[in-house]
Amino acid sequence: MSNDNRASEIADRLRERIVTMRAGEKLPGVRNLSAEFQASAATVSAALSELSAFGLVRAEPGRGTFVSGRERLPEPDFSWQSQALAGARVDADRAARLGGYGTAEHIPLSWGYLAPELLPNEELHRIGSRAAKSGRSWMMTPHAGSPELRRILASEYRADPNDVLVVSGGQQGLVFTMRTLAEPGSTVITESPSYPGAILAAQSAGLTLASVPADADGIRVDRLADELERTRARVIYLQPSYANPTGAVLSTERRKQVLELAARHGVFVIEDDWARHLDIDGRPPAALFDDDPDGHVVSIFTLSKPASPGLRLGAIVARGPAGERLRASRTADDLCVAPLMQEIACGLLTSSAWPRHLKRLRTELATRRDTLVSAIRAIAPEIRIPSVPRGGLHLWARLPQGSDTREICAAAYTAGVLVGDGRHFFTDEPPAPFLRFSYGAATEAQIIEGVRRLDDILEQ
Amino acid sequence: MSNDNRASEIADRLRERIVTMRAGEKLPGVRNLSAEFQASAATVSAALSELSAFGLVRAEPGRGTFVSGRERLPEPDFSWQSQALAGARVDADRAARLGGYGTAEHIPLSWGYLAPELLPNEELHRIGSRAAKSGRSWMMTPHAGSPELRRILASEYRADPNDVLVVSGGQQGLVFTMRTLAEPGSTVITESPSYPGAILAAQSAGLTLASVPADADGIRVDRLADELERTRARVIYLQPSYANPTGAVLSTERRKQVLELAARHGVFVIEDDWARHLDIDGRPPAALFDDDPDGHVVSIFTLSKPASPGLRLGAIVARGPAGERLRASRTADDLCVAPLMQEIACGLLTSSAWPRHLKRLRTELATRRDTLVSAIRAIAPEIRIPSVPRGGLHLWARLPQGSDTREICAAAYTAGVLVGDGRHFFTDEPPAPFLRFSYGAATEAQIIEGVRRLDDILEQ
Numbered sequence: 001m002s003n004d005n006r007a008s009e010i011a012d013r014l015r016e017r018i019v020t021m022r023a024g025e026k027l028p029g030v031r032n033l034s035a036e037f038q039a040s041a042a043t044v045s046a047a048l049s050e051l052s053a054f055g056l057v058r059a060e061p062g063r064g065t066f067v068s069g070r071e072r073l074p075e076p077d078f079s080w081q082s083q084a085l086a087g088a089r090v091d092a093d094r095a096a097r098l099g100g101y102g103t104a105e106h107i108p109l110s111w112g113y114l115a116p117e118l119l120p121n122e123e124l125h126r127i128g129s130r131a132a133k134s135g136r137s138w139m140m141t142p143h144a145g146s147p148e149l150r151r152i153l154a155s156e157y158r159a160d161p162n163d164v165l166v167v168s169g170g171q172q173g174l175v176f177t178m179r180t181l182a183e184p185g186s187t188v189i190t191e192s193p194s195y196p197g198a199i200l201a202a203q204s205a206g207l208t209l210a211s212v213p214a215d216a217d218g219i220r221v222d223r224l225a226d227e228l229e230r231t232r233a234r235v236i237y238l239q240p241s242y243a244n245p246t247g248a249v250l251s252t253e254r255r256k257q258v259l260e261l262a263a264r265h266g267v268f269v270i271e272d273d274w275a276r277h278l279d280i281d282g283r284p285p286a287a288l289f290d291d292d293p294d295g296h297v298v299s300i301f302t303l304s305k306p307a308s309p310g311l312r313l314g315a316i317v318a319r320g321p322a323g324e325r326l327r328a329s330r331t332a333d334d335l336c337v338a339p340l341m342q343e344i345a346c347g348l349l350t351s352s353a354w355p356r357h358l359k360r361l362r363t364e365l366a367t368r369r370d371t372l373v374s375a376i377r378a379i380a381p382e383i384r385i386p387s388v389p390r391g392g393l394h395l396w397a398r399l400p401q402g403s404d405t406r407e408i409c410a411a412a413y414t415a416g417v418l419v420g421d422g423r424h425f426f427t428d429e430p431p432a433p434f435l436r437f438s439y440g441a442a443t444e445a446q447i448i449e450g451v452r453r454l455d456d457i458l459e460q
Numbered sequence: 461m462s463n464d465n466r467a468s469e470i471a472d473r474l475r476e477r478i479v480t481m482r483a484g485e486k487l488p489g490v491r492n493l494s495a496e497f498q499a500s501a502a503t504v505s506a507a508l509s510e511l512s513a514f515g516l517v518r519a520e521p522g523r524g525t526f527v528s529g530r531e532r533l534p535e536p537d538f539s540w541q542s543q544a545l546a547g548a549r550v551d552a553d554r555a556a557r558l559g560g561y562g563t564a565e566h567i568p569l570s571w572g573y574l575a576p577e578l579l580p581n582e583e584l585h586r587i588g589s590r591a592a593k594s595g596r597s598w599m600m601t602p603h604a605g606s607p608e609l610r611r612i613l614a615s616e617y618r619a620d621p622n623d624v625l626v627v628s629g630g631q632q633g634l635v636f637t638m639r640t641l642a643e644p645g646s647t648v649i650t651e652s653p654s655y656p657g658a659i660l661a662a663q664s665a666g667l668t669l670a671s672v673p674a675d676a677d678g679i680r681v682d683r684l685a686d687e688l689e690r691t692r693a694r695v696i697y698l699q700p701s702y703a704n705p706t707g708a709v710l711s712t713e714r715r716k717q718v719l720e721l722a723a724r725h726g727v728f729v730i731e732d733d734w735a736r737h738l739d740i741d742g743r744p745p746a747a748l749f750d751d752d753p754d755g756h757v758v759s760i761f762t763l764s765k766p767a768s769p770g771l772r773l774g775a776i777v778a779r780g781p782a783g784e785r786l787r788a789s790r791t792a793d794d795l796c797v798a799p800l801m802q803e804i805a806c807g808l809l810t811s812s813a814w815p816r817h818l819k820r821l822r823t824e825l826a827t828r829r830d831t832l833v834s835a836i837r838a839i840a841p842e843i844r845i846p847s848v849p850r851g852g853l854h855l856w857a858r859l860p861q862g863s864d865t866r867e868i869c870a871a872a873y874t875a876g877v878l879v880g881d882g883r884h885f886f887t888d889e890p891p892a893p894f895l896r897f898s899y900g901a902a903t904e905a906q907i908i909e910g911v912r913r914l915d916d917i918l919e920q
Contacts, residue, residue: 050815076754125592129593132584332558
């Protein structure tokens with residue numbers, strides 16, 4: 001290796017160190033650095049000069065080399081901003097919890113993603129590392145996504161590849177769909193309880209939320225019909241399979257009725273199909289999308305749930321002028337999803353590792369879900385389970401009337417357990433105190449220990 | 461390799477083939493596949509069974525194996541959608557052009573990104589492939605971005621790491637900032653001509669655009685003052701350094717005046733700092749952000765311009781309650797930027813390859829810009845160059861009065877040349893016919909040939 005390269009290599013290592021240092025902090029002397037890197041003083045000096053040329057350090061002759069700092073700005077005055085900013089649309093408290101994981105020390109009984117050991121890690125590393133070496137990953141794809149990925153995703157539905165718009169995960173798909181299909185100020189109807197990310201998405205899009213109760217068979221269609229009449233809503237948001245938080249699966253009968261209502265009222269149904277691959281006991285019914293030729297249903301697909309929380313990749317599947325509108329408007333928001341992530345999704349979905357992963361996942365989720373149900377029944381029977389979910393990642397549980405879920409979740413947090421406060425799943429006051437448990441992110445041992453600690457809190 | 465693994469490997473290869481086939485198409489027979497994959501008939505049959513189990517193919521005994529197709533849906537009726545959809549906010553024609561590259565056969569004289577050979581390819585492949593093997597890349601980072609990346613990006617500005625919000629590229633940063641800081645229906649003031657992506661972003665956010673003329677020193681501050689009075693706008697959008705399309709750099713004097721106006725009127729200035737690293741002749745002035753303690757300036761940073769169009773990574777840098785609002789609202793739109801992309805950005809920005817890349821880029825862009833200027837002056841002197849840009853990727857050129865840029869750009873497209881129609885850079889009628897040239901995406905030979913073909917068109 002030439003001295004030049006060696007100096008640059010040392011500069012690299014020092015750069016990494018400098019970002020963790022404070023402005024004005026002193027670097028070790030040349031002699032110490034020579035010893036550390038086993039390089040000549042000249043090479044170390046060359047490395048320091050390189051850093052100095054980019055303004056990262058400043059040499060003071062006779063004193064040493066210091067991390068550069070910019071001169072401080074005067075004390076800020078932000079008072080004008082309070083006047084300039086209008087009221088916040090998004091509920092910051094709810095937003096702060098979305099996707100939140102707590103610390104590494106917490107038992108994650110409320111995280112809607114898979115634990116690291118449940119990911120197809122080997123394949124992600126292999127496919128990812130291969131994709132990063134492809135030139136295609138570093139240029140752009142068409143705005144709607146790479147043709148290959150759109151073809152693969154279309155095959156998940158009764159869809160044409162042209163109906164598919166690739167996005168950076170389900171949440172982005174959701175808010176973008178709401179924003180594009182509904183006018184600010186108009187109403188979107190959700191089931192109640194509903195996914196907090198959907199509540200936030202509606203807020204972000206400037207929409208008003210109306211909620212309709214759901215039971216074990218999904219949204220109550222009679223009440224939905226009333227609400228459509230009353231609100232003149234143009235958009236319904238549903239999770240027909242393994243709804244978060246209740247785990248409900250919309251019954252075959254009600255699926256038909258929802259599509260009939262959509263046709264009668266001329267509304268869009270956003271089908272949040274997040275748990276498509278997270279079935280445990282038997283397969284879920286076909287997507288609503290597959291039974292709707294006339295473009296009422298817009299489906300949101302995600303890979304971050306079944307594959308990896310870091311694989312920020314999803315799709316909006318939509319037919320007709322609405323699909324065109326979505327694909328055309330998308331450019332204003334983001335030119336395309338990172339082609340590297342698209343390449344990785346293609347590689348994963350066409351690999352034989354994918355069905356193997358899903359099979360293993362099914363078994364693992366069944367075990368963890370059963371452990372959670374048994375633990376609650378054995379250790380904390382005061383927590384009632386209205387219905388055991390047949391898929392998805394969540395268990396919805398009811399506490400004795402009068403319980404304060406805010407206090408209980410805070411106490412759980414202090415005791416090292418993260419559990420979801422049911423309040424966040426309602427747009428208004430909850431009808432009863434609920435907790436949402438997740439069984440995808442914690443090990444069996446953690447689940448049992450988490451329920452034990454929660455029981456201690458409930459008995460206080 | 462066990463037979464099981466071998467069968468799965470063959471299934472993988474067939475999967476890749478199947479996505480390119482039509483439903484109902486026949487796969488080669490077992491004997492042919494045995495020969496092709498040099499595997500026993502039993503192994504090939506196992507591979508086909510695997511595909512069949514996942515519904516990808518269907519075996520018809522005695523006839524062969526066929527690609528599965530779903531039964532066709534009835535003829536769709538989308539007429540109801542026209543009633544359900546409100547007027548489009550985003551101008552689809554302008555959106556279709558944003559980031560558009562034409563085909564591989566076109567000479568790209570209008571693409572605002574770097575050509576493949578100008579990217580730091582070796583580093584992207586090396587850093588990307590290493591990052592894909594890290595477990596961190598497959599879980600989530602905090603919503604605002606990884607602490608390390610926020611620290612690195614803060615050091616580009618006089619900012620605190622807490623002021624930084626990592627986003628998926630500049631366009632996403634731009635539209636998200638407009639949407640969060642301005643109420644739908646309110647006015648955002650831009651310079652004229654301005655970046656079409658900003659015009660689309662404003663449309664997407666439901667904002668009204670008011671434009672103020674700019675000259676070689678950037679936006680005209682006297683006119684800006686009038687427009688602030690007239691419109692009561694709360695947001696100004698600017699590209700202070702190497703504005704797209706004109707290449708103008710806002711003068712030091714005017715920078716001060718813009719900040720004074722912002723303070724007097726209590727408005728936000730969105731500083732689109734896209735060309736920060738694309739200086740050619742001398743360094744640009746410090747970012748507006750660095751001279752504004754009170755949080756008027758919100759800067760948008762991007763890596764997709766100086767590093768790679770596929771590196772969809774940028775940042776919003778904002779102080780005070782506005783910064784908090786932006787970071788809190790972000791969760792509703794997207795839980796976090798793909799951690800893999802964040803890891804790659806960290807690796808690239810702290811590598812000694814980064815300053816080396818920027819140095820090489822400066823030289824290459826100078827050569828290509830100079831070639832473009834010389835070619836226009838020598839070959840097509842009827843195209844006037846009001847001012848040679850000292851940085852950025854674009855050259856703004858004026859055609860003889862009466863030229864129809866729509867026709868000229870269409871003829872150029874047919875002749876295999878992509879050039880930007882000046883109309884897209886104005887919100888109203890353009891004051892004169894302009895073309896926008898880009899010199900970052902085409903080789904010197906392509907630039908000369910492109911100008912030659914354009915001259916042929918202009919002389920017709």
